[in-house]
Each structure stands twice: as structure tokens, then as C-alpha cells.
Amino acid sequence: MIDIQNLLRPNIRKLKPYSSARDEYSGQKGIFLDANENSFGTLESGVLNRYPDPYHRHLKKGLEKIYNINSNKIFTGNGSDEAIDLLIRAFCIPGKDSLIVMPPTYGMYNVAANINDINIINVPLSPQFKIRTDAVLEQAKDAKLIFICSPNNPTGNIFNPNSIKRIAEKFDGIVVLDEAYIDFTDRQNGLVWLNNFNNLVVLRTFSKAWGMANIRLGMAFADPEIIAVLNKIKYPYNVNGLTCRKAMELIKKQEIKKQAVESILKERTKIIKKLNKISGVKEVFPTEANFVLARYEKAIELFNYLRNKKIIIRNRTTVMHCSDCLRITVGKPQENDKLLKEIENFYN
Numbered sequence: 001m002i003d004i005q006n007l008l009r010p011n012i013r014k015l016k017p018y019s020s021a022r023d024e025y026s027g028q029k030g031i032f033l034d035a036n037e038n039s040f041g042t043l044e045s046g047v048l049n050r051y052p053d054p055y056h057r058h059l060k061k062g063l064e065k066i067y068n069i070n071s072n073k074i075f076t077g078n079g080s081d082e083a084i085d086l087l088i089r090a091f092c093i094p095g096k097d098s099l100i101v102m103p104p105t106y107g108m109y110n111v112a113a114n115i116n117d118i119n120i121i122n123v124p125l126s127p128q129f130k131i132r133t134d135a136v137l138e139q140a141k142d143a144k145l146i147f148i149c150s151p152n153n154p155t156g157n158i159f160n161p162n163s164i165k166r167i168a169e170k171f172d173g174i175v176v177l178d179e180a181y182i183d184f185t186d187r188q189n190g191l192v193w194l195n196n197f198n199n200l201v202v203l204r205t206f207s208k209a210w211g212m213a214n215i216r217l218g219m220a221f222a223d224p225e226i227i228a229v230l231n232k233i234k235y236p237y238n239v240n241g242l243t244c245r246k247a248m249e250l251i252k253k254q255e256i257k258k259q260a261v262e263s264i265l266k267e268r269t270k271i272i273k274k275l276n277k278i279s280g281v282k283e284v285f286p287t288e289a290n291f292v293l294a295r296y297e298k299a300i301e302l303f304n305y306l307r308n309k310k311i312i313i314r315n316r317t318t319v320m321h322c323s324d325c326l327r328i329t330v331g332k333p334q335e336n337d338k339l340l341k342e343i344e345n346f347y348n
């Protein structure tokens with residue numbers, strides 16, 4: 001068991017959070033003259049003119065059922081990007097502390113670290129995109145946080161669960177396991193380990209499989225002690241009421257998400273099969289996510305050619321271990337067909 005309080009930045013440990021009007025009275029009914037809202041309202045009067053519940057309790061009840069986790073272990077935020085930033089702010093002292101990232105990986109870990117003036121220790125994945133567990137643990141004594149993205153963006157692979165568990169077990173800091181893409185694979189996910197490791201934080205998002213990138217809703221699952229800290233330092237009304245309402249609507253119709261994921265997986269298989277048959281495609285990497293990373297001949301020319309055709313994919317050629325690599329997000333059938341046709345045309 002890790003002593004979470006001891007790991008926190010001292011100023012965060014001592015922080016007395018802002019107490020919002022809605023903190024002081026959580027009842028639904030009453031004459032609300034406490035929060036300087038517009039009592040008359042404009043659009044959707046009686047709803048949109050009122051501040052939302054700061055802890056999104058109704059939404060969390062829905063999430064509890066989906067993820068089979070008590071709401072005291074759930075943080076909801078403005079995208080999982082908010083949780084990434086808050087975790088860094090809670091545990092790392094600017095200008096002093098360090099965190100570990102494993103490039104090539106999701107770029108926001110570095111950006112959030114840089115904004116907060118936190119030193120980044122890079123422990124690159126192997127050229128086959130595997131975690132170098134021993135190298136991570138060697139560096140871990142100097143770090144407060146370790147970010148692990150699995151399935152990893154942009155490589156698409158999922159990491160060996162034993163590597164992740166070993167890191168969580170041996171590390172005296174916080175392990176952030178970003179599972180933004182986990183719904184696109186049947187492999188084991190990290191939520192099952194939360195009871196074993198009180199230093200593990202699992203991130204999820206409504207932006208990928210749930211198909212709701214626009215509403216900006218992300219989640220962190222962790223020990224209640226960590227969740228309480230995130231709640232203490234977040235903006236009081238970090239998730240808005242419209243977002244909560246749309247998320248609840250979808251939670252009640254999970255079938256839609258399931259069908260979308262099935263369609264994406266079918267299309268992913270089609271893209272991989274086809275790419276493997278195109279002569280200019282040098283290597284298609286295995287993927288457990290909703291995107292496909294591959295290595296191409298004349299990658300930058302192909303990228304520009306597609307862009308001129310108004311087909312936008314992601315150029316990853318300058319990223320570590322990803323020379324000549326482009327990342328394709330799985331689209332709708334006709335979009336994928338058009339893309340594949342144009343890739344063929346480019347090489348013919």
C-alpha cells in the first residue's frame with residue numbers, strides 16, 4: 001500500500017478547496033437564491049440557468065453500473081485530458097519533480113508535464129513497441145508518476161498485463177494507465193487491478209468507442225483517496241449539465257455504442273487486409289485500437305497526395321521508432337474504401 005497523502009504536493013495536501021453554492025445544499029427542490037444565477041432564465045429556463053452538480057452524482061450512478069465500480073472511485077472530468085493535468089498538478093512539484101513517459105505515445109503527457117514545469121524522463125518503448133519494464137523501474141526512483149498508454153497511441157498495441165502489474169507493484173509513486181482505446185479489444189483491462197494497487201489510476205473516455213468526443217467527458221478510476229484529491233483541485237463545475245445529460249442518454253442506449261464498435265472492428269480488419277496487399281505498404285502493425293499504424297514507401301508524399309484529395313490521416317513519420325509511419329483512424333465503409341483506393345492509385 002502506498003501512502004497517498006505522503007506522495008501529494010504539500011500545498012495540495014493542505015489545500016482548503018473552494019466551496020461552491022451547490023456544495024452547501026445538494027437538494028433538488030427549493031428557492032435557490034444563493035449562486036447569483038439568472039432566476040428568470042433564457043433558454044431552457046429552470047435547467048440551463050442553474051449551475052450543475054459539481055460532482056455529477058447522477059451521471060456517476062450511471063457509470064457505476066456500466067463499470068461495476070463504486071462512485072467514490074470515479075472522477076469525471078472535461079475529457080481524460082483534464083485528469084492527466086490534475087494528476088500531474090496533485091503529485092508533482094513544478095521545477096522539482098519528474099514523471100516517466102514511454103515514447104512513442106500520446107503527446108498530451110508531455111504537454112501537460114511541460115505546462116506544469118515537470119521534468120520528463122523518457123524511457124522509450126523497444127523498436128517492437130514493447131514496454132522496457134526493467135528500464136522503467138530503474139528510472140522510477142526519481143519519478144512521481146508513470147504514464148502507460150494501453151492500447152498505445154499511435155502504435156495501437158496493448159501491453160503485457162504482467163509488465164503493467166509489475167510496475168504498479170514495484171513503483172512507489174502513481175501509475176496512470178490510459179485506456180482510452182480499451183473498448184476496441186477483448187484483452188484484459190486495468191479496472192480489475194484497482195483493488196490490488198492503491199497507486200493505480202485508470203483513465204477512460206467518452207471520446208472514442210462511446211462516440212462522444214464533442215461533449216468532452218473523461219473518467220479516472222482509482223482509490224477513493226486519489227479521487228478525493230482530484231475532486232478537491234478540479235474547477236468547481238468542470239463537467240457541464242448538457243454533457244451529463246447526453247452521456248446519460250447514451251448510457252441508457254448502450255446498444256448503439258456496441259454496434260458502432262462492431263462496425264469499427266469489421267472495417268479495421270478490412271483496412272489491414274487491404275493494406276497488406278498494397279506493394280508500397282512496408283509493414284502494418286498489429287492494432288487493438290480504432291486506428292492502424294503502418295510503414296509506407298514514400299510516406300510523406302503519400303500523406304500529401306491524400307491531403308490534396310481531402311483525405312486527412314495522421315503523419316507520424318517524425319515520432320520515435322515510427323519513421324515512414326502514417327496513422328489511419330478507421331472511418332465509415334465508404335470513407336475507408338475511398339482511402340484505400342487512393343493509396344492504391346498513389347503506388348500505381
Ligand SMILES: Cc1ncc(COP(=O)(O)O)c(C=O)c1O
Nearest residue numbers: 079080081106153180205207218
Ligand atoms: C491515449 C489517449 N488518451 C486520452 C486522449 C484524450 O481523450 P479525451 O478526449 O477524453 O480528452 C486521447 C485522444 O486522442 C488519447 O489518444
